[in-house]
Structure formats: structure tokens, C-alpha cells
Amino acid sequence: MNPPAQSPAQPSSSVNMILALGSIALISGVLVVLVFQTTLPLINENKRIAIEKAVFHVLPGTLSRQNFVFTEQGGLMPADARVAGVTVYAGYDRQDTFIGIAAEAAAPGYQDVIRILFGYKPDCQCITGIKVLKMTETPGLGDKIAKDPAFLNNFQALDARLKDAGDGLLHAITTVKHGKKSQPWQIDAISGATISSNAIGKMLNESGEYIIPLVQAHLDSFVKATQSNDNAQ
Amino acid sequence: MTTPSNTSQKQPEEPLTMDTFLQGIWRENPVFVMLLGMCPVLAVTNSVINALAMGLATTFVLLASGTLVSLLRNFIPKQVRIACYIVIIATFVTIVDYVIQAISLDLYNALGAFIQLIVVNCIILGRAEAYASKHSLPHTLVNASGMGIGFTIALLCLGSVRELLGNGTLLGFTVFGDQFQPWIIMLLPPGGFFVLGCWLLFFNWIRERRESPKAEAIQEIVHGQ
Numbered sequence: 001m002n003p004p005a006q007s008p009a010q011p012s013s014s015v016n017m018i019l020a021l022g023s024i025a026l027i028s029g030v031l032v033v034l035v036f037q038t039t040l041p042l043i044n045e046n047k048r049i050a051i052e053k054a055v056f057h058v059l060p061g062t063l064s065r066q067n068f069v070f071t072e073q074g075g076l077m078p079a080d081a082r083v084a085g086v087t088v089y090a091g092y093d094r095q096d097t098f099i100g101i102a103a104e105a106a107a108p109g110y111q112d113v114i115r116i117l118f119g120y121k122p123d124c125q126c127i128t129g130i131k132v133l134k135m136t137e138t139p140g141l142g143d144k145i146a147k148d149p150a151f152l153n154n155f156q157a158l159d160a161r162l163k164d165a166g167d168g169l170l171h172a173i174t175t176v177k178h179g180k181k182s183q184p185w186q187i188d189a190i191s192g193a194t195i196s197s198n199a200i201g202k203m204l205n206e207s208g209e210y211i212i213p214l215v216q217a218h219l220d221s222f223v224k225a226t227q228s229n230d231n232a233q
Numbered sequence: 234m235t236t237p238s239n240t241s242q243k244q245p246e247e248p249l250t251m252d253t254f255l256q257g258i259w260r261e262n263p264v265f266v267m268l269l270g271m272c273p274v275l276a277v278t279n280s281v282i283n284a285l286a287m288g289l290a291t292t293f294v295l296l297a298s299g300t301l302v303s304l305l306r307n308f309i310p311k312q313v314r315i316a317c318y319i320v321i322i323a324t325f326v327t328i329v330d331y332v333i334q335a336i337s338l339d340l341y342n343a344l345g346a347f348i349q350l351i352v353v354n355c356i357i358l359g360r361a362e363a364y365a366s367k368h369s370l371p372h373t374l375v376n377a378s379g380m381g382i383g384f385t386i387a388l389l390c391l392g393s394v395r396e397l398l399g400n401g402t403l404l405g406f407t408v409f410g411d412q413f414q415p416w417i418i419m420l421l422p423p424g425g426f427f428v429l430g431c432w433l434l435f436f437n438w439i440r441e442r443r444e445s446p447k448a449e450a451i452q453e454i455v456h457g458q
Contacts, residue, residue: 016310017310017312017313020305020308020309020310020313020317021313021316021317021320023308024305024309024317024320024321025320027301027324028320028321028323028324031324031325031328032324032327032328035327035328035331035332036331039331039332039334039335042335043331043334043335043338046334046335046337046338047338050338134342136345138421139279139399139417139420139421140399140400140415140417140420140421141417
């Protein structure tokens with residue numbers, strides 16, 4: 001009805017709007033990429049330190065580590081960005097003697113998936129420690145799996161022997177009710193945190209069934225890898 | 234024939250006073266008075282360190298986004314302002330996200346998704362829309378610092394009580410002896426609501442007491458007459 005009156009009321013043309021949004025997106029892009037590039041080495045270093053700490057924690061006596069990958073065909077390769085498969089961290093002592101491996105395991109807990117790192121020593125054929133990497137269990141109840149000393153004692157030497165054929169665990173790792181542990185392959189649950197305790201048992205059993213036979217079959221490869229590393233140095 | 238940009242330029246800006254800073258801490262405290270941003274307030278205040286980190290992260294995003302919005306306020310057309318503010322806020326939240334990962338992975342894991350969720354914290358968009366888009370940079374910075382500090386204080390109020398009662402510690406240091414039985418409920422969501430309710434009650438009680446002498450004085454004058 002009244003076009004001349006309308007034009008001053010609309011000062012921003014489409015060009016202005018696109019210009020404003022475009023320039024803000026550009027500023028945003030530059031800032032985000034800049035910060036990402038600056039913090040990337042620090043974040044990677046933090047992740048490396050976190051993994052190292054966890055590996056040293058679950059494999060007592062470890063002073064250095066090297067990453068390996070079990071490929072889908074069951075072969076063992078030194079870890080490389082190009083190799084896909086299950087990563088294991090091999091731990092070595094002062095003389096660079098192979099001590100054991102640490103690997104990740106995961107299973108659904110009470111609220112979300114619990115991810116842990118566990119250590120395995122071929123000497124005793126046992127699990128030597130666990131470290132919770134990620135969980136959202138209930139504070140004060142389920143989250144005790146990460147710090148309850150009595151519960152963590154289960155994993156000082158949890159029996160994980162293989163069958164004679166070497167194709168699986170001799171005894172399945174199971175979680176039993178609090179105070180009912182009678183065998184070295186059983187995990188004594190935390191009372192009040194049964195679901196979280198069961199999840200730990202389940203993930204150790206599943207992961208152990210898969211990883212431990214592979215580790216035992218490739219024991220020499222772990223040792224060789226460090227020696228070749230030494231020669232290279 | 235006044236265009237919107239003309240009106241905003243003509244408005245004389247009020248002088249920068251102590252109140253510009255203090256209103257976010259007391260009179261317009263985002264948590265205890267305006268009850269904004271309740272999601273992080275309840276979710277990450279189960280320990281002092283989480284509360285402090287969330288408070289500082291939010292303060293940084295408030296300051297940085299306020300700066301950009303204030304500087305660009307005459308350049309951003311009204312029709313696309315919300316989209317612009319969200320992009321600006323999301324940028325600084327992403328920056329905070331990377332910086333926290335670079336500082337400490339443990340802290341990053343403890344705060345979980347709530348760092349990313351600062352993008353939708355209504356305190357920040359509210360400040361951008363209600364204050365930064367209408368005020369000059371110094372005003373915006375002073376006001377945003379006040380709001381950020383007010384928010385951090387509120388988170389610390391909740392975080393300290395919840396950590397103390399729920400875990401028997403403060404900033405990770407044991408306060409009570411071994412005999413202390415932690416009130417686990419305080420670390421769980423109901424504890425958050427409970428402690429928030431108690432603090433709201435406390436602050437409203439103080440507010441009422443501060444106002445009541447005035448009311449009594451008026452009553453005395455009325456009765457005296």
C-alpha cells in the first residue's frame with residue numbers, strides 16, 4: 001500500500017544479512033582452526049601421558065611401553081596409523097624385558113558403557129590390574145569400581161589361564177556376590193554396586209577370551225619387537 | 234522517519250558505575266535471582282573443582298562473546314542477530330573445549346558434555362541479546378565479568394556444600410575424619426535440587442531482612458502519626 005514508507009523501515013538488505021553472517025562465520029572458522037592447531041600437540045601429549053600412566057598402573061614394574069595391533073587375521077603388527085585392529089600396549093622393565101600387555105575392555109554398566117584398561121602377565125597367566133578409563137556410574141555406589149581397595153584387590157592376580165589347546169580361558173572370569181569368592185578366577189562384587197561389578201567381570205571375560213590366546217601365541221613377537229628397537233637405537 | 238539503527242545511536246548510554254559490575258553478583262545474580270542456566274548448575278556442581286571450572290569456562294565465553302557481539306552490534310542486521318550470536322557463542326565454546334582438553338583430560342572427562350552445552354546456556358545468549366547488543370565494549374565487559382563471577386560464586390556455593398556433605402572433602406582434601414559417613418544423596422541429582430533450594434531460601438531470607446527494616450521504618454512513621 002505504501003512502498004516509499006516501507007523502505008527506510010528495512011535498512012538491512014539481503015546482501016547485508018549474508019555479509020554479516022558470512023563474515024562472522026569466517027571469523028569463527030579462523031578462530032576455531034587456530035585454537036585447534038595450537039592445542040592439538042598438547043591434547044595428544046595429555047592423551048599419551050594418560051595412557052602411559054594407566055599402562056604402568058595395570059602392569060606393575062613397567063618402565064616403558066610399545067604399542068602393537070592385532071590385525072583381524074590374528075597377526076601382530078607394531079602400531080601404525082594405517083593398521084586397523086585391536087591395540088595392545090606391551091610393557092617392558094628396565095632391561096627391556098617383556099613383562100605383559102595392557103588392553104582395553106568395555107561393557108555396558110549401570111548408566112553407560114564402562115571402558116577399562118587391564119594388564120595381563122604371561123608369567124603368571126593372570127590379570128594384574130585394572131584402571132577405569134571412562135564411566136558414568138552412580139557416584140558413591142557404582143563408581144567404587146574405580147577406587148574401592150577391596151574390589152581392586154581382586155585384580156592383583158586374577159587367574160586367566162588358557163585351556164591346553166590355547167583357544168580360550170580355562171575358567172571363565174565371573175563376578176560373584178560380595179563375600180562369596182572362593183576361586184582365583186572369581187571377582188568379589190561390591191555390595192550395592194552389583195551391576196557395575198558384573199560389567200567388569202563380563203568385559204574382562206569377553207576381552208580375555210579374545211586377547212589372551214592371541215598374546216600367548218605371539219609372545220616371541222613382543223620380545224623381538226623391543227630387541228629390534230634396541231638395535232635401531 | 235527514524236530507523237532502528239538511528240534510535241540505538243541516539244540513546245545516551247548510562248555512565249559506567251560499580252552497579253554495572255555488581256548487579257550480576259547480587260541484584261541480578263543469574264542463578265539465585267534469575268534462575269537461569271539451571272542445567273550446568275545442577276549437573277556439574279558435585280565437586281568444587283568441577284564447579285570452578287564450569288564457572289570460569291562460562292565466564293570466558295560470556296566475556297569473549299560479549300566482546301564480539303558488542304563490537305559488531307552496528308554491523309549485525311536485526312533479522313539475523315540470533316543466528317550470529319549463536320555462531321559467535323559456539324565458536325568460543327569450541328575454543329574452551331579444546332583449551333580444557335589441553336589443560337587436563339581428567340577435568341575434561343569430569344565435566345563431560347556440559348562444556349559443549351554452554352552453547353545453549355541461556356545466561357550467555359540472554360546477555361548477548363539484552364546487554365552486549367545495546368552497549369559499548371567497556372560496559373559489556375564490566376557487566377559480563379559481574380555476571381560471570383556471580384555465576385561462578387553460585388556454582389561454588391552449591392559445589393562446596395555438595396562435596397563437603399557428599400564426599401567429606403573440600404577441593405579433594407579430607408575435612409571430616411574417617412568416621413564420617415558421606416551423604417551420597419548430595420552427589421546425586423536430588424542433592425543438587427536440595428542444596429539449590431536451601432541456598433535460594435537463604436538468599437531470599439537475607440533479601441527480605443535487608444528490605445524489612447525499611448518496611449518497619451515506614452510502619453513506625455505511619456503509627457507515629
